[in-house]
Amino acid sequence: MIEPQVFSVQAFNQLASDTLRQQIGPVLIEGEVSQPKVINNQWLSFDLVDQNSSLNCFGVAAKLGTPEHGDQIKILAEPRIYVPRGRFSVQIMAIELKGEGTLKKAYDQLYKKLNNEGLFETKHKQPLPKYPLKIALITSKEGAALTDVLKILEERWPCTVELLPVKVQGIEAEASIINAIQRANQNNLGELIILTRGGGSAEDLQTFNKESIARAVFASKSPIVVAIGHEQDISVAELTADQRAATPTHAAQIATPDLITTRTSISESRNRLATLIEQKAANCQQIIRAWLNSTQRISNDSQQRLIASTKLINSLNPEAVLRRGYSITRHNDRILKSGLNLAGKIVSIQFTETKVKARVNEEFC
Amino acid sequence: MKNFAELITEIEQATESLADESTDLEEALDIYKKTLPLIQEAQQQLDKFKLEIKELAPESIELEA
Secondary structure, three states, X not given: OOOOOOOOHHHHHHHHHHHHHHXXXXXXXXXXXXXXXXXXXXXXXXXEEOOOOEEEEEEEHHHHOOOOOOOEEEEEEEEEEEOOOOEEEEEEEEEEEEOHHHHHHXXXXXXXXXXXXXXOOHHHOOOOOOOOOEEEEEEOOOOHHHHHHHHHHHHHOOOEEEEXXXXXXXXXXXHHHHHHHHHHHHOOOOOEEEEEEOOOOHHHHHHHHOHHHHHHHHHOOXXXXXXXXXXXXXXXXXXXXXXXXXXXXXXXXXXXXXXXXHHHHHHHHHHHHHHHHHHHHHHHHHHHHHHHHHHHHHHHHHHHHHHHHHHHHHHOOHHHHHHHOOOEEEEOOEEOXXXXXXXXXXXXXXXXXXXXXXXXXXXOO | OOOHHHHHHHHHHHHHHHHOXXXXXXXXXXXXXXXXXXXXXXXXXXXXXXXXXXXXXXXXXXXXX
16 A cells, blocks of 8 residues: 655645646636735735635735725636645636626726826827828727728728737736737837727726726827727726727728828819919019019110210310320420420420421420 | 229219319320220120120010010
C-alpha cells in the first residue's frame, strides 16, 4: 500500500489553490454584491451571494471600480485558496453590472464623476479632419454596424478603412476596445477613429458606460467619433468623444464629407476664383494703363520742354551772330571789348567759318 | 550722374543766363559750350525712358494717342 504523501499546511494550501486554478480556470459567475470594501486602498473585497450560497471575491480596486451592496453583477474570475488561512475565494478579472436599476445607478454615479472632472466639456473636443483619407474603425467584425459604416463610406467618400475588430459586449469587450483605441493611436491607423456598435439591451451596451472606456476615448489623440446604437441614455463613452453620432450610419456621415457635394463645392469655388482673378486682372490692367498714359504724358511734356529749351539755347548761341557779319576779336585768347592800346599787337579775329590773325597798325576814332 | 529733372533745370537756367543782357560774350560762349553736352545727356535719358515705357506696356494695353 502506497503511503499518502505528507504536506505542510502551506504546501497543501498552495497545491489546492494551483489545482483549482488549473482545473477550473477563468469562469463567469453571477450574483449579488454583499458588503463590498476596499482594503489598504488597493484590494476590492466582497461576497457574491445568491439565495443559497456565498462566495468571497477579491481583485484590484483601481481596475475594477467599486460595486455597491445589492448590485447584481457578473464576474470573470479564477478560483484561489488564500494560502495563509486556507480560505477559498475567487480573484476577479472583470466585473459586468447586471439589472437595469444597478446599471442606471452606476451610470449616474460615473456621469457625475466624469462631469465634475470636466471630461464632457466642449473645450476638450477636437475638430474632425474635413477630408480624412484614412479612418480607423473599431467595431465588431460580425455586427451590422460594420456593414452600415462601410456602405456609407463607400457611397460618400473614397478613403482607406483600417478595421480593428473588437468585442462590443460581454466581459472581454472592455479590454478589447481599450486596446484597439490605444493601438489606433500608437500606430496612427487613422486620421480619425470611429468607435461604434449597433443597438442592444442596456446590459449589452454597458461596456460603453465603463469608466475605463470613457477615459480611453477621452485620451485619444486622434479625433474620435463614438456611436452606440441607441437613442436614449447617451453612453459616457459618447460624452467623452470628440463627436457623438446616433447610429453607425450617422457616424460615417459625420466622419466624412460627401464626394458629390465636395466636387460641386470645389467647382463653384473654382468658378468664383476665376471670376475674382478676371476682375483683379481687369483692375490691374486699368491701373497699368492709367500709369502708362500718365508716364507717356510726362515723357511727351519733357520732350517738348527739352526741344523748347534747345531751340532757345541755339537761338542764343553767341557764335550765331557771326553768320550775320559780326566777328569776335581776341588778344591772348581773351575777347576784346575795347580797341585801346592795341597798336602794334597781333589779334585773332573769328568769322563764321574761319579765324585770321591781324596786326593792329593804329588806333583811330 | 544728374537725372533728367536736374539736367532740364540746369539747361533752362543756362538759357536764362544767355538771354540776360548783362552776361558778357566770353561768359555766354562758356555757358553755351557747357550746356550742349547737358542737352545731349537729357535727350539720351529721355530716349531711354521712352524705350522703357514701350517695353513695359503689354501689347493688350494701348496707350492714349
